[in-house]
Amino acid sequence: MIIMITRARVSGCFGSSVVAGAVLVLSAMTGAALSGAFAGLLGAAVEPSLRALLALAAVTVSVAGAAFKAVPWQLDRETDTRWLGYNDWRTAAYNGFALGLGFTTRIGFWLWYVLPLAAFVTADPLLGAAGYVVFALTRVGLSALLTSMDVYVSGGIARARMITDPLAVAALCALYPVLTSLL
Amino acid sequence: MPDLLTSPRTRPALALPPAVLGLLAGHLLGLQPWALLVVAALVVGIAQQTLP
Numbered sequence: 001m002i003i004m005i006t007r008a009r010v011s012g013c014f015g016s017s018v019v020a021g022a023v024l025v026l027s028a029m030t031g032a033a034l035s036g037a038f039a040g041l042l043g044a045a046v047e048p049s050l051r052a053l054l055a056l057a058a059v060t061v062s063v064a065g066a067a068f069k070a071v072p073w074q075l076d077r078e079t080d081t082r083w084l085g086y087n088d089w090r091t092a093a094y095n096g097f098a099l100g101l102g103f104t105t106r107i108g109f110w111l112w113y114v115l116p117l118a119a120f121v122t123a124d125p126l127l128g129a130a131g132y133v134v135f136a137l138t139r140v141g142l143s144a145l146l147t148s149m150d151v152y153v154s155g156g157i158a159r160a161r162m163i164t165d166p167l168a169v170a171a172l173c174a175l176y177p178v179l180t181s182l183l
Numbered sequence: 184m185p186d187l188l189t190s191p192r193t194r195p196a197l198a199l200p201p202a203v204l205g206l207l208a209g210h211l212l213g214l215q216p217w218a219l220l221v222v223a224a225l226v227v228g229i230a231q232q233t234l235p
Contacts, residue, residue, distance in 0.1 A: 066198060068194055070189040111223050111226060111227040114219055122220065124217075134228070136228075138225050139228035142228065156233040160230040162188060163226075165197075169201040173206045174209030
């Protein structure tokens with residue numbers, strides 16, 4: 001199923017896997033830019049002191065979550081399998097957009113929470129969007145690249161967490177000095 | 184080692200050193216939120232290739 005979905009993301013689109021891959025990545029960048037800009041706008045919409053308070057609370061809850069739970073709070077699902085039935089540009093576009101948004105499917109790692117929180121703290125929709133676009137390019141672009149080379153990464157999520165979990169805690173805690181200066 | 188990471192008893196203890204390091208780095212180096220955002224985006228994007 002995983003392989004089928006991964007393949008469908010970059011096939012059956014105008015008969016060209018290159019075009020399908022481009023649609024996938026561009027859709028992911030669009031979804032990600034919207035998510036990042038929204039988080040940045042939310043940050044900009046509130047006073048710096050209130051922003052710092054809200055972010056402090058969210059960072060503290062996330063650090064506590066990462067310290068006690070291996071699996072992050074997430075929607076534990078893949079992208080909609082019905083999209084596979086389209087067999088046209090929509091399969092790539094919808095998958096890309098959903099993966100770019102980030103939170104509508106499995107996120108897998110506590111480190112993901114640094115993205116919306118950092119975008120909120122920057123309080124800049126452009127910076128937020130730019131950061132999320134980097135996420136989309138890495139998440140979906142690398143996935144498309146690996147698929148085009150017939151390379152599938154399976155398992156290893158527990159090993160990946162050994163790296164990402166300490167990084168998540170460190171990155172979240174690094175926000176504290178920034179936030180306390182806003183108070 | 185993966186068992187350690189799923190245990191609610193040991194996870195808090197393992198989380199303490201990176202938490203202190205993060206606090207120190209944020210304070211001494213003056214890390215910017217956008218830099219954290221970009222680094223986290225790169226790392227989590229790569230890590231998500233292992234998602235089931």
